[in-house]
Amino acid sequence: MKLTFIAAALASFAMLPAHAALTNDVADLYNPLSVDFESYDGFLTSGPEMVAPGITFTGDDGSQLGANIAVLGTNGLWGVGNFFAASGFIGELRFTFADLTAGAGAFVSHYADDVLPFGIVVSAYGDNNQIIESYTLSIDTDEFGYNEGQFVGITRDIADIRSISFKGNAVVLDNLAVATPVPEPETYALLLAGLGLICMAARRRMS
Template identity: 90%
Template sequence: MKLKFIATALASFAMLPAHAALTNDVADLYAPIVADFDMYDGFLTSGPEMVAPGVTFTGDDGSQLGAFIAELGSNGLWGAGSTFAASGFIGELRFTFADLTAGAGAFVNHYADGVLPFGLVISAYGDNNQIIESHTLSIDTDDFGVNEGQFVGITRASADIRSISFKGNAVVLDNLAVATPVPEPETYALLLAGLGLIGMAARRRM
Protein backbone atom coordinates (compact mmCIF):
# COMPACT_ATOMS: atom_id res chain seq x y z
CA MET A 1 0.00 0.00 0.00
CA LYS A 2 1.45 3.39 -0.97
CA LEU A 3 0.55 6.82 0.35
CA LYS A 4 1.58 9.40 -2.25
CA PHE A 5 1.88 13.00 -1.12
CA ILE A 6 1.13 15.39 -3.97
CA ALA A 7 1.41 18.73 -2.20
CA THR A 8 2.01 19.59 1.41
CA ALA A 9 0.81 22.53 3.46
CA LEU A 10 -1.34 24.31 0.90
CA ALA A 11 -2.01 27.16 3.32
CA SER A 12 0.26 29.04 5.71
CA PHE A 13 3.16 26.66 5.15
CA ALA A 14 5.82 29.14 6.17
CA MET A 15 3.99 29.91 9.41
CA LEU A 16 3.54 26.33 10.61
CA PRO A 17 5.15 25.29 13.88
CA ALA A 18 8.23 23.10 13.51
CA HIS A 19 6.48 20.06 14.97
CA ALA A 20 3.36 20.20 12.78
CA ALA A 21 3.11 16.99 10.80
CA LEU A 22 0.98 14.65 8.77
CA THR A 23 0.95 11.28 10.50
CA ASN A 24 0.04 7.73 9.49
CA ASP A 25 0.15 6.36 13.03
CA VAL A 26 -2.77 6.75 15.45
CA ALA A 27 -0.27 6.21 18.29
CA ASP A 28 0.95 9.77 17.61
CA LEU A 29 -2.32 11.05 19.11
CA TYR A 30 -2.40 11.31 22.92
CA ALA A 31 -5.13 9.14 24.53
CA PRO A 32 -7.53 9.62 21.61
CA ILE A 33 -11.32 9.72 21.69
CA VAL A 34 -12.53 7.42 18.88
CA ALA A 35 -15.74 7.62 16.83
CA ASP A 36 -16.50 4.37 14.95
CA PHE A 37 -19.98 5.19 13.50
CA ASP A 38 -21.33 1.77 14.54
CA MET A 39 -24.34 3.43 16.20
CA TYR A 40 -25.62 4.61 12.80
CA ASP A 41 -27.59 2.72 10.19
CA GLY A 42 -27.25 4.37 6.79
CA PHE A 43 -28.09 7.84 8.16
CA LEU A 44 -28.03 10.41 5.33
CA THR A 45 -27.23 13.76 6.93
CA SER A 46 -25.26 16.94 6.50
CA GLY A 47 -25.34 17.45 10.28
CA PRO A 48 -24.71 18.81 12.73
CA GLU A 49 -24.57 15.44 14.49
CA MET A 50 -22.59 14.57 17.63
CA VAL A 51 -20.67 11.40 16.83
CA ALA A 52 -18.61 11.16 20.04
CA PRO A 53 -18.32 13.22 23.23
CA GLY A 54 -17.30 16.71 22.16
CA VAL A 55 -17.09 15.77 18.44
CA THR A 56 -19.67 17.15 15.98
CA PHE A 57 -20.00 16.05 12.35
CA THR A 58 -21.04 18.24 9.41
CA GLY A 59 -20.85 17.37 5.73
CA ASP A 60 -22.05 18.15 2.25
CA ASP A 61 -25.30 16.84 0.79
CA GLY A 62 -25.00 13.10 0.20
CA SER A 63 -22.93 12.47 3.32
CA GLN A 64 -23.77 9.33 5.24
CA LEU A 65 -23.05 8.05 8.75
CA GLY A 66 -23.18 4.30 9.19
CA ALA A 67 -22.70 3.59 5.48
CA PHE A 68 -22.62 -0.10 4.53
CA ILE A 69 -21.02 -0.18 1.08
CA ALA A 70 -18.84 2.05 -1.09
CA GLU A 71 -17.32 1.31 -4.49
CA LEU A 72 -13.91 3.04 -4.65
CA GLY A 73 -12.96 2.33 -8.26
CA SER A 74 -9.37 1.12 -8.48
CA ASN A 75 -9.09 1.34 -4.67
CA GLY A 76 -11.42 -1.61 -4.14
CA LEU A 77 -14.52 -1.87 -1.97
CA TRP A 78 -15.52 -0.74 1.51
CA GLY A 79 -18.33 -2.23 3.56
CA ALA A 80 -17.48 -5.75 4.68
CA GLY A 81 -18.35 -6.17 8.33
CA SER A 82 -18.44 -2.59 9.63
CA THR A 83 -20.16 0.71 9.02
CA PHE A 84 -18.35 3.97 8.31
CA ALA A 85 -18.78 7.62 7.30
CA ALA A 86 -18.93 8.49 3.60
CA SER A 87 -19.13 11.69 1.60
CA GLY A 88 -21.01 12.25 -1.63
CA PHE A 89 -19.06 11.64 -4.84
CA ILE A 90 -17.29 14.97 -4.41
CA GLY A 91 -17.80 16.22 -0.88
CA GLU A 92 -16.49 16.96 2.57
CA LEU A 93 -16.66 15.25 5.95
CA ARG A 94 -15.82 17.68 8.75
CA PHE A 95 -15.48 17.09 12.49
CA THR A 96 -15.51 19.98 14.97
CA PHE A 97 -14.23 19.66 18.52
CA ALA A 98 -15.64 21.23 21.66
CA ASP A 99 -12.08 21.52 23.00
CA LEU A 100 -9.08 22.50 20.92
CA THR A 101 -6.85 19.53 20.16
CA ALA A 102 -3.25 18.98 19.06
CA GLY A 103 -4.09 16.12 16.72
CA ALA A 104 -6.82 14.23 14.88
CA GLY A 105 -7.12 11.72 12.07
CA ALA A 106 -9.00 8.73 10.71
CA PHE A 107 -8.65 5.50 8.75
CA VAL A 108 -9.52 6.68 5.23
CA ASN A 109 -9.77 5.88 1.55
CA HIS A 110 -11.39 7.46 -1.52
CA TYR A 111 -12.57 6.77 -5.03
CA ALA A 112 -9.73 6.53 -7.54
CA ASP A 113 -9.36 5.73 -11.23
CA GLY A 114 -7.25 6.85 -14.19
CA VAL A 115 -9.16 10.12 -14.44
CA LEU A 116 -9.46 10.98 -10.73
CA PRO A 117 -6.39 9.45 -9.07
CA PHE A 118 -5.75 12.18 -6.49
CA GLY A 119 -8.76 12.20 -4.31
CA LEU A 120 -8.20 13.43 -0.76
CA VAL A 121 -7.49 16.76 0.95
CA ILE A 122 -7.10 16.72 4.74
CA SER A 123 -7.23 20.12 6.44
CA ALA A 124 -7.02 21.38 10.01
CA TYR A 125 -8.89 24.55 10.98
CA GLY A 126 -8.17 26.85 13.89
CA ASP A 127 -10.50 28.58 16.30
CA ASN A 128 -11.34 31.25 13.71
CA ASN A 129 -12.32 28.64 11.08
CA GLN A 130 -9.21 29.45 9.04
CA ILE A 131 -7.09 26.65 7.57
CA ILE A 132 -3.92 26.26 9.61
CA GLU A 133 -2.61 23.20 7.78
CA SER A 134 -3.67 21.32 4.65
CA HIS A 135 -2.35 18.34 2.68
CA THR A 136 -3.39 16.86 -0.66
CA LEU A 137 -2.70 13.16 -1.11
CA SER A 138 -3.75 9.97 -2.80
CA ILE A 139 -4.24 6.56 -1.27
CA ASP A 140 -3.44 3.62 -3.53
CA THR A 141 -4.94 0.27 -2.50
CA ASP A 142 -5.65 -2.97 -4.35
CA ASP A 143 -8.28 -2.99 -7.11
CA PHE A 144 -9.88 -6.03 -5.48
CA GLY A 145 -9.14 -5.09 -1.87
CA VAL A 146 -11.85 -4.92 0.78
CA ASN A 147 -11.82 -2.29 3.57
CA GLU A 148 -8.26 -1.28 2.75
CA GLY A 149 -7.01 2.21 3.49
CA GLN A 150 -4.60 4.28 5.53
CA PHE A 151 -4.69 6.13 8.81
CA VAL A 152 -4.13 9.82 8.04
CA GLY A 153 -3.98 12.52 10.68
CA ILE A 154 -2.56 15.93 11.51
CA THR A 155 -0.56 16.62 14.65
CA ARG A 156 0.44 20.06 15.89
CA ALA A 157 2.95 21.43 18.39
CA SER A 158 0.13 23.00 20.40
CA ALA A 159 -3.60 22.38 20.82
CA ASP A 160 -4.90 24.78 18.15
CA ILE A 161 -7.11 22.51 16.00
CA ARG A 162 -10.83 23.29 16.23
CA SER A 163 -11.91 21.04 13.35
CA ILE A 164 -10.56 18.64 10.75
CA SER A 165 -11.96 17.91 7.31
CA PHE A 166 -11.56 15.19 4.71
CA LYS A 167 -12.56 16.37 1.25
CA GLY A 168 -12.43 14.67 -2.14
CA ASN A 169 -13.83 12.00 -4.42
CA ALA A 170 -16.19 9.66 -2.54
CA VAL A 171 -14.21 9.85 0.70
CA VAL A 172 -14.80 7.07 3.23
CA LEU A 173 -13.47 6.99 6.78
CA ASP A 174 -13.76 5.08 10.02
CA ASN A 175 -12.36 5.20 13.54
CA LEU A 176 -11.99 8.97 13.70
CA ALA A 177 -9.46 9.65 16.49
CA VAL A 178 -9.10 12.94 18.37
CA ALA A 179 -6.23 13.54 20.79
CA THR A 180 -7.23 14.52 24.31
CA PRO A 181 -5.37 17.43 25.94
CA VAL A 182 -1.94 16.56 27.30
CA PRO A 183 -1.83 17.39 31.03
CA GLU A 184 0.26 20.49 31.77
CA PRO A 185 3.29 20.11 34.10
CA GLU A 186 1.34 22.06 36.72
CA THR A 187 -1.35 19.39 36.63
CA TYR A 188 1.21 16.67 37.30
CA ALA A 189 2.61 18.71 40.20
CA LEU A 190 -0.85 19.07 41.74
CA LEU A 191 -1.51 15.36 41.24
CA LEU A 192 1.74 14.40 42.96
CA ALA A 193 1.03 16.83 45.80
CA GLY A 194 -2.43 15.32 46.24
CA LEU A 195 -1.04 11.79 46.29
CA GLY A 196 1.51 12.91 48.88
CA LEU A 197 -1.23 14.30 51.13
CA ILE A 198 -3.24 11.10 50.78
CA GLY A 199 -0.15 9.09 51.73
CA MET A 200 0.45 11.26 54.80
CA ALA A 201 -3.18 10.93 55.88
CA ALA A 202 -3.01 7.16 55.50
CA ARG A 203 0.14 6.94 57.64
CA ARG A 204 -1.48 9.01 60.41
CA ARG A 205 -4.40 6.60 60.58
CA MET A 206 -2.05 3.67 61.24
Template identity: 60%
Template structure:
Protein backbone atom coordinates in the same frame (compact mmCIF):
# COMPACT_ATOMS: atom_id res chain seq x y z
CA UNK B 1 22.14 29.33 38.98
CA UNK B 2 18.56 30.48 38.42
CA UNK B 3 19.18 30.62 34.67
CA UNK B 4 20.40 27.01 34.75
CA UNK B 5 17.25 25.89 36.58
CA UNK B 6 14.94 27.57 34.07
CA UNK B 7 17.01 26.23 31.17
CA UNK B 8 16.62 22.70 32.53
CA UNK B 9 12.88 23.21 32.91
CA UNK B 10 12.67 24.45 29.32
CA UNK B 11 14.51 21.40 28.03
CA UNK B 12 12.18 19.09 29.97
CA UNK B 13 9.12 20.76 28.45
CA UNK B 14 10.60 20.60 24.96
CA UNK B 15 11.39 16.91 25.33
CA UNK B 16 7.75 16.04 26.03
CA UNK B 17 6.12 18.38 23.52
CA UNK B 18 5.37 17.33 19.92
CA UNK B 19 8.31 18.17 17.67
CA UNK B 20 6.21 20.05 15.08
CA UNK B 21 2.93 20.12 13.25
CA UNK B 22 2.76 17.24 10.82
CA UNK B 23 0.68 14.94 8.65
CA UNK B 24 0.78 11.51 10.30
CA UNK B 25 0.04 8.12 8.76
CA UNK B 26 -0.05 6.04 11.95
CA UNK B 27 -2.63 6.30 14.73
CA UNK B 28 0.14 5.80 17.31
CA UNK B 29 1.35 9.34 16.47
CA UNK B 30 -1.59 10.62 18.54
CA UNK B 31 0.45 10.27 21.70
CA UNK B 32 -2.04 11.62 24.25
CA UNK B 33 -5.20 9.92 25.44
CA UNK B 34 -7.60 9.53 22.53
CA UNK B 35 -11.32 9.12 21.92
CA UNK B 36 -12.76 7.04 19.07
CA UNK B 37 -15.77 7.58 16.79
CA UNK B 38 -16.73 4.44 14.83
CA UNK B 39 -20.15 5.43 13.31
CA UNK B 40 -21.75 2.15 14.39
CA UNK B 41 -24.69 4.06 15.93
CA UNK B 42 -25.84 5.17 12.47
CA UNK B 43 -27.53 3.23 9.68
CA UNK B 44 -27.57 4.94 6.30
CA UNK B 45 -28.37 8.46 7.51
CA UNK B 46 -28.14 10.83 4.53
CA UNK B 47 -27.40 14.23 6.00
CA UNK B 48 -25.38 17.40 5.64
CA UNK B 49 -25.52 17.90 9.43
CA UNK B 50 -24.93 19.20 11.90
CA UNK B 51 -25.20 15.83 13.64
CA UNK B 52 -23.56 14.80 16.91
CA UNK B 53 -21.61 11.61 16.15
CA UNK B 54 -20.15 11.36 19.67
CA UNK B 55 -20.10 13.55 22.81
CA UNK B 56 -18.42 16.79 21.81
CA UNK B 57 -18.05 15.83 18.10
CA UNK B 58 -20.26 17.37 15.40
CA UNK B 59 -20.42 16.19 11.78
CA UNK B 60 -21.17 18.38 8.76
CA UNK B 61 -20.80 17.45 5.11
CA UNK B 62 -21.75 18.23 1.54
CA UNK B 63 -24.99 17.10 -0.09
CA UNK B 64 -25.18 13.30 -0.29
CA UNK B 65 -22.99 12.63 2.75
CA UNK B 66 -23.92 9.50 4.68
CA UNK B 67 -23.39 8.41 8.28
CA UNK B 68 -23.52 4.67 8.82
CA UNK B 69 -22.80 3.78 5.19
CA UNK B 70 -22.25 0.06 4.60
CA UNK B 71 -21.17 -0.17 0.96
CA UNK B 72 -18.97 1.93 -1.31
CA UNK B 73 -17.21 1.09 -4.59
CA UNK B 74 -13.87 2.95 -4.69
CA UNK B 75 -12.81 2.15 -8.25
CA UNK B 76 -9.15 1.10 -8.36
CA UNK B 77 -9.03 1.26 -4.55
CA UNK B 78 -11.40 -1.68 -4.09
CA UNK B 79 -14.55 -1.66 -1.95
CA UNK B 80 -15.65 -0.76 1.57
CA UNK B 81 -18.49 -2.46 3.38
CA UNK B 82 -17.30 -5.65 5.04
CA UNK B 83 -16.37 -4.31 8.49
CA UNK B 84 -19.33 -2.29 9.74
CA UNK B 85 -20.56 1.27 9.31
CA UNK B 86 -18.56 4.32 8.24
CA UNK B 87 -19.00 7.91 7.04
CA UNK B 88 -19.03 8.51 3.28
CA UNK B 89 -19.21 11.40 0.85
CA UNK B 90 -21.06 11.47 -2.47
CA UNK B 91 -19.05 12.39 -5.54
CA UNK B 92 -16.73 15.32 -4.94
CA UNK B 93 -17.28 16.62 -1.42
CA UNK B 94 -16.19 17.21 2.15
CA UNK B 95 -16.70 15.36 5.42
CA UNK B 96 -15.95 17.59 8.43
CA UNK B 97 -15.77 16.86 12.15
CA UNK B 98 -15.74 19.66 14.73
CA UNK B 99 -14.80 19.36 18.39
CA UNK B 100 -16.27 21.08 21.43
CA UNK B 101 -12.81 21.16 23.02
CA UNK B 102 -9.71 22.12 21.06
CA UNK B 103 -7.45 19.17 20.28
CA UNK B 104 -3.77 18.77 19.42
CA UNK B 105 -4.16 15.75 17.18
CA UNK B 106 -6.85 14.10 15.09
CA UNK B 107 -7.08 11.56 12.30
CA UNK B 108 -9.06 8.67 10.83
CA UNK B 109 -8.83 5.54 8.72
CA UNK B 110 -9.72 6.74 5.22
CA UNK B 111 -9.86 5.96 1.52
CA UNK B 112 -11.26 7.54 -1.66
CA UNK B 113 -12.31 6.71 -5.20
CA UNK B 114 -9.35 6.09 -7.50
CA UNK B 115 -8.86 5.90 -11.26
CA UNK B 116 -5.72 4.19 -12.54
CA UNK B 117 -5.28 6.59 -15.47
CA UNK B 118 -5.85 9.77 -13.45
CA UNK B 119 -4.35 10.22 -9.95
CA UNK B 120 -6.81 11.57 -7.38
CA UNK B 121 -5.84 13.12 -4.05
CA UNK B 122 -7.57 13.50 -0.73
CA UNK B 123 -7.16 16.87 0.98
CA UNK B 124 -6.86 16.71 4.78
CA UNK B 125 -7.21 20.07 6.56
CA UNK B 126 -7.52 21.27 10.12
CA UNK B 127 -9.17 24.52 11.16
CA UNK B 128 -8.75 26.76 14.19
CA UNK B 129 -11.24 28.63 16.31
CA UNK B 130 -11.78 31.27 13.63
CA UNK B 131 -12.65 28.62 11.00
CA UNK B 132 -9.46 29.42 9.13
CA UNK B 133 -7.26 26.61 7.79
CA UNK B 134 -4.21 26.22 10.01
CA UNK B 135 -2.75 23.25 8.15
CA UNK B 136 -3.59 21.28 5.01
CA UNK B 137 -2.10 18.29 3.17
CA UNK B 138 -2.74 16.38 -0.07
CA UNK B 139 -2.46 12.61 0.01
CA UNK B 140 -3.24 9.91 -2.55
CA UNK B 141 -4.40 6.65 -0.99
CA UNK B 142 -3.47 3.57 -3.05
CA UNK B 143 -4.96 0.18 -2.13
CA UNK B 144 -5.67 -3.18 -3.79
CA UNK B 145 -8.32 -2.84 -6.55
CA UNK B 146 -9.72 -6.21 -5.43
CA UNK B 147 -9.43 -5.48 -1.71
CA UNK B 148 -12.13 -4.85 0.90
CA UNK B 149 -12.03 -2.17 3.57
CA UNK B 150 -8.41 -1.26 2.88
CA UNK B 151 -7.21 2.27 3.51
CA UNK B 152 -4.77 4.55 5.26
CA UNK B 153 -4.75 6.32 8.61
CA UNK B 154 -4.34 10.04 7.97
CA UNK B 155 -4.18 12.65 10.68
CA UNK B 156 -2.59 15.91 11.77
CA UNK B 157 -0.75 16.62 15.01
CA UNK B 158 0.01 20.08 16.33
CA UNK B 159 2.43 21.44 18.91
CA UNK B 160 -0.50 22.85 20.89
CA UNK B 161 -4.22 22.15 21.16
CA UNK B 162 -5.51 24.58 18.51
CA UNK B 163 -7.56 22.28 16.23
CA UNK B 164 -11.30 23.00 16.22
CA UNK B 165 -12.20 20.80 13.24
CA UNK B 166 -10.80 18.46 10.60
CA UNK B 167 -12.05 17.89 7.07
CA UNK B 168 -11.48 15.20 4.46
CA UNK B 169 -12.17 16.34 0.89
CA UNK B 170 -12.02 14.42 -2.35
CA UNK B 171 -13.86 12.09 -4.70
CA UNK B 172 -15.85 9.33 -3.00
CA UNK B 173 -14.21 9.88 0.40
CA UNK B 174 -14.85 7.27 3.11
CA UNK B 175 -13.91 7.72 6.78
CA UNK B 176 -13.94 5.35 9.75
CA UNK B 177 -12.53 5.17 13.28
CA UNK B 178 -12.04 8.89 13.77
CA UNK B 179 -9.61 9.47 16.65
CA UNK B 180 -8.71 12.66 18.48
CA UNK B 181 -6.60 13.53 21.48
CA UNK B 182 -8.30 14.51 24.70
CA UNK B 183 -7.18 16.81 27.49
CA UNK B 184 -6.41 14.01 29.98
CA UNK B 185 -2.69 14.22 30.91
CA UNK B 186 -0.52 11.11 30.73
CA UNK B 187 1.70 10.12 33.71
CA UNK B 188 4.70 11.79 32.07
CA UNK B 189 2.76 15.06 32.00
CA UNK B 190 2.17 14.83 35.74
CA UNK B 191 5.89 14.12 36.18
CA UNK B 192 6.73 17.21 34.14
CA UNK B 193 4.39 19.36 36.23
CA UNK B 194 5.97 17.97 39.41
CA UNK B 195 9.44 18.74 38.06
CA UNK B 196 8.42 22.28 37.19
CA UNK B 197 6.91 22.90 40.63
CA UNK B 198 10.01 21.47 42.27
CA UNK B 199 12.32 23.73 40.30
CA UNK B 200 10.20 26.78 41.04
CA UNK B 201 10.20 25.87 44.74
CA UNK B 202 14.00 25.62 44.63
CA UNK B 203 14.23 29.07 43.07
CA UNK B 204 11.93 30.56 45.70
CA UNK B 205 13.96 28.93 48.51
CA UNK B 206 17.21 30.36 47.15
CA UNK B 207 15.69 33.82 47.00
CA UNK B 208 14.61 33.60 50.64
CA UNK B 209 18.07 32.40 51.74
Protein backbone atom coordinates in the same frame (compact mmCIF):
# COMPACT_ATOMS: atom_id res chain seq x y z
CA MET C 1 19.33 41.13 33.55
CA LYS C 2 19.38 37.34 33.14
CA LEU C 3 15.77 37.04 34.30
CA THR C 4 14.71 39.69 31.77
CA PHE C 5 16.49 37.81 28.99
CA ILE C 6 14.92 34.49 29.98
CA ALA C 7 11.44 36.04 30.15
CA ALA C 8 11.91 37.62 26.72
CA ALA C 9 13.11 34.32 25.27
CA LEU C 10 10.12 32.46 26.69
CA ALA C 11 7.74 35.08 25.30
CA SER C 12 9.34 34.76 21.86
CA PHE C 13 9.07 30.97 22.01
CA ALA C 14 5.37 31.20 22.89
CA MET C 15 4.78 33.31 19.77
CA LEU C 16 6.27 30.69 17.43
CA PRO C 17 3.79 28.73 15.29
CA ALA C 18 2.89 25.26 16.47
CA HIS C 19 4.88 22.43 14.93
CA ALA C 20 2.62 20.15 12.90
CA ALA C 21 3.01 16.77 11.30
CA LEU C 22 1.05 14.49 9.01
CA THR C 23 0.94 11.04 10.55
CA ASN C 24 -0.08 7.56 9.44
CA ASP C 25 0.08 6.13 12.96
CA VAL C 26 -2.81 6.58 15.39
CA ALA C 27 -0.33 6.02 18.23
CA ASP C 28 1.05 9.51 17.51
CA LEU C 29 -2.15 10.93 19.01
CA TYR C 30 -2.13 11.23 22.80
CA ASN C 31 -4.56 8.75 24.39
CA PRO C 32 -6.96 9.00 21.41
CA LEU C 33 -10.73 8.78 21.65
CA SER C 34 -12.04 6.53 18.86
CA VAL C 35 -15.38 7.09 17.13
CA ASP C 36 -17.02 4.62 14.74
CA PHE C 37 -20.33 4.81 12.88
CA GLU C 38 -21.89 1.47 13.77
CA SER C 39 -24.85 3.17 15.46
CA TYR C 40 -25.93 4.67 12.12
CA ASP C 41 -27.48 2.85 9.18
CA GLY C 42 -27.50 4.72 5.88
CA PHE C 43 -28.26 8.12 7.46
CA LEU C 44 -28.05 10.74 4.68
CA THR C 45 -27.18 14.07 6.29
CA SER C 46 -25.08 17.17 5.84
CA GLY C 47 -25.29 17.77 9.59
CA PRO C 48 -24.75 19.13 12.05
CA GLU C 49 -24.89 15.74 13.76
CA MET C 50 -23.25 14.95 17.10
CA VAL C 51 -21.47 11.62 16.54
CA ALA C 52 -19.90 11.51 20.02
CA PRO C 53 -19.91 13.81 23.05
CA GLY C 54 -18.19 17.02 21.97
CA ILE C 55 -17.74 15.92 18.32
CA THR C 56 -20.03 17.28 15.59
CA PHE C 57 -20.16 16.10 11.98
CA THR C 58 -20.92 18.28 8.95
CA GLY C 59 -20.58 17.40 5.27
CA ASP C 60 -21.76 17.98 1.73
CA ASP C 61 -25.29 17.17 0.55
CA GLY C 62 -24.36 13.62 -0.46
CA SER C 63 -22.79 12.67 2.86
CA GLN C 64 -23.84 9.56 4.72
CA LEU C 65 -23.24 8.23 8.23
CA GLY C 66 -23.48 4.48 8.59
CA ALA C 67 -22.85 3.86 4.89
CA ASN C 68 -22.64 0.14 4.15
CA ILE C 69 -21.28 0.03 0.58
CA ALA C 70 -18.91 2.18 -1.47
CA VAL C 71 -17.31 1.35 -4.81
CA LEU C 72 -13.89 3.04 -4.85
CA GLY C 73 -12.67 2.14 -8.34
CA THR C 74 -9.08 0.92 -8.20
CA ASN C 75 -9.18 1.22 -4.39
CA GLY C 76 -11.61 -1.68 -4.10
CA LEU C 77 -14.81 -1.85 -2.04
CA TRP C 78 -15.82 -0.64 1.40
CA GLY C 79 -18.69 -1.90 3.49
CA VAL C 80 -18.15 -5.61 3.92
CA GLY C 81 -19.22 -6.12 7.52
CA ASN C 82 -18.96 -2.56 8.84
CA PHE C 83 -20.56 0.88 8.71
CA PHE C 84 -18.60 4.06 7.96
CA ALA C 85 -18.90 7.71 6.93
CA ALA C 86 -18.95 8.60 3.22
CA SER C 87 -19.00 11.84 1.26
CA GLY C 88 -20.74 12.54 -2.03
CA PHE C 89 -18.76 11.84 -5.19
CA ILE C 90 -16.92 15.12 -4.72
CA GLY C 91 -17.39 16.27 -1.17
CA GLU C 92 -16.21 16.87 2.37
CA LEU C 93 -16.48 15.14 5.73
CA ARG C 94 -15.70 17.47 8.64
CA PHE C 95 -15.59 16.90 12.39
CA THR C 96 -15.64 19.81 14.82
CA PHE C 97 -14.53 19.52 18.44
CA ALA C 98 -16.07 21.31 21.42
CA ASP C 99 -12.61 21.34 23.02
CA LEU C 100 -9.48 22.19 21.08
CA THR C 101 -7.26 19.18 20.42
CA ALA C 102 -3.62 18.62 19.50
CA GLY C 103 -4.34 15.84 17.03
CA ALA C 104 -7.03 14.10 15.00
CA GLY C 105 -7.31 11.65 12.13
CA ALA C 106 -9.19 8.69 10.69
CA PHE C 107 -8.82 5.49 8.69
CA VAL C 108 -9.60 6.69 5.17
CA SER C 109 -9.78 5.85 1.48
CA HIS C 110 -11.26 7.43 -1.66
CA TYR C 111 -12.38 6.71 -5.20
CA ALA C 112 -9.50 6.38 -7.67
CA ASP C 113 -8.99 5.41 -11.29
CA ASP C 114 -6.75 6.31 -14.24
CA VAL C 115 -8.92 9.33 -15.09
CA LEU C 116 -9.36 10.62 -11.52
CA PRO C 117 -6.06 10.08 -9.71
CA PHE C 118 -6.82 12.95 -7.32
CA GLY C 119 -6.96 11.78 -3.71
CA ILE C 120 -7.76 13.46 -0.40
CA VAL C 121 -7.12 16.90 1.05
CA VAL C 122 -6.81 16.64 4.84
CA SER C 123 -7.05 19.98 6.63
CA ALA C 124 -6.96 21.09 10.25
CA TYR C 125 -8.82 24.26 11.19
CA GLY C 126 -8.34 26.49 14.20
CA ASP C 127 -10.79 28.92 15.71
CA ASN C 128 -12.54 31.30 13.31
CA ASN C 129 -12.49 28.50 10.71
CA GLN C 130 -8.99 29.30 9.45
CA ILE C 131 -6.85 26.51 7.97
CA ILE C 132 -3.76 25.91 10.10
CA GLU C 133 -2.49 22.82 8.25
CA SER C 134 -3.46 21.15 4.96
CA TYR C 135 -2.07 18.14 3.11
CA THR C 136 -2.95 16.52 -0.22
CA LEU C 137 -2.31 12.81 -0.63
CA SER C 138 -3.47 9.77 -2.58
CA ILE C 139 -4.19 6.35 -1.17
CA ASP C 140 -3.47 3.30 -3.29
CA THR C 141 -4.95 -0.05 -2.27
CA ASP C 142 -5.80 -3.39 -3.85
CA GLU C 143 -8.37 -3.02 -6.64
CA PHE C 144 -10.01 -6.23 -5.43
CA GLY C 145 -9.60 -5.53 -1.71
CA TYR C 146 -12.27 -4.88 0.92
CA ASN C 147 -12.23 -2.11 3.52
CA GLU C 148 -8.62 -1.21 2.76
CA GLY C 149 -7.18 2.23 3.43
CA GLN C 150 -4.75 4.15 5.60
CA PHE C 151 -4.83 6.08 8.84
CA VAL C 152 -4.27 9.78 8.12
CA GLY C 153 -4.01 12.36 10.88
CA ILE C 154 -2.57 15.72 11.82
CA THR C 155 -0.74 16.37 15.08
CA ARG C 156 0.27 19.67 16.65
CA ASP C 157 2.44 20.47 19.65
CA ILE C 158 -0.32 22.58 21.18
CA ALA C 159 -4.07 22.02 21.32
CA ASP C 160 -5.27 24.45 18.63
CA ILE C 161 -7.28 22.19 16.27
CA ARG C 162 -11.00 23.03 16.28
CA SER C 163 -11.95 20.76 13.36
CA ILE C 164 -10.52 18.37 10.79
CA SER C 165 -11.85 17.78 7.27
CA PHE C 166 -11.35 15.20 4.56
CA LYS C 167 -12.18 16.36 1.01
CA GLY C 168 -12.00 14.51 -2.28
CA ASN C 169 -13.63 12.06 -4.65
CA ALA C 170 -16.00 9.73 -2.79
CA VAL C 171 -14.11 9.93 0.50
CA VAL C 172 -14.81 7.19 3.03
CA LEU C 173 -13.58 7.03 6.61
CA ASP C 174 -13.95 5.08 9.82
CA ASN C 175 -12.50 5.01 13.32
CA LEU C 176 -12.16 8.75 13.75
CA ALA C 177 -9.47 9.34 16.40
CA VAL C 178 -9.15 12.51 18.49
CA ALA C 179 -6.29 13.17 20.91
CA THR C 180 -7.38 13.80 24.48
CA PRO C 181 -5.88 16.77 26.36
CA VAL C 182 -2.36 16.35 27.71
CA PRO C 183 -2.34 17.10 31.46
CA GLU C 184 -0.89 20.54 32.23
CA PRO C 185 2.29 20.75 34.37
CA GLU C 186 0.15 22.30 37.11
CA THR C 187 -1.94 19.12 37.18
CA TYR C 188 1.16 17.01 37.77
CA ALA C 189 2.29 19.42 40.51
CA LEU C 190 -1.07 19.12 42.28
CA LEU C 191 -0.96 15.33 41.94
CA LEU C 192 2.52 15.15 43.47
CA ALA C 193 1.50 17.49 46.27
CA GLY C 194 -1.52 15.30 46.99
CA LEU C 195 0.61 12.16 47.05
CA GLY C 196 3.02 13.90 49.41
CA LEU C 197 0.21 14.75 51.83
CA ILE C 198 -1.06 11.16 51.72
CA CYS C 199 2.43 9.84 52.51
CA MET C 200 2.81 12.28 55.42
CA ALA C 201 -0.56 11.25 56.84
CA ALA C 202 0.36 7.57 56.51
CA ARG C 203 3.66 8.12 58.35
CA ARG C 204 1.91 9.93 61.20
CA ARG C 205 -0.51 7.04 61.64
CA MET C 206 2.32 4.52 61.73
CA SER C 207 4.34 6.51 64.35
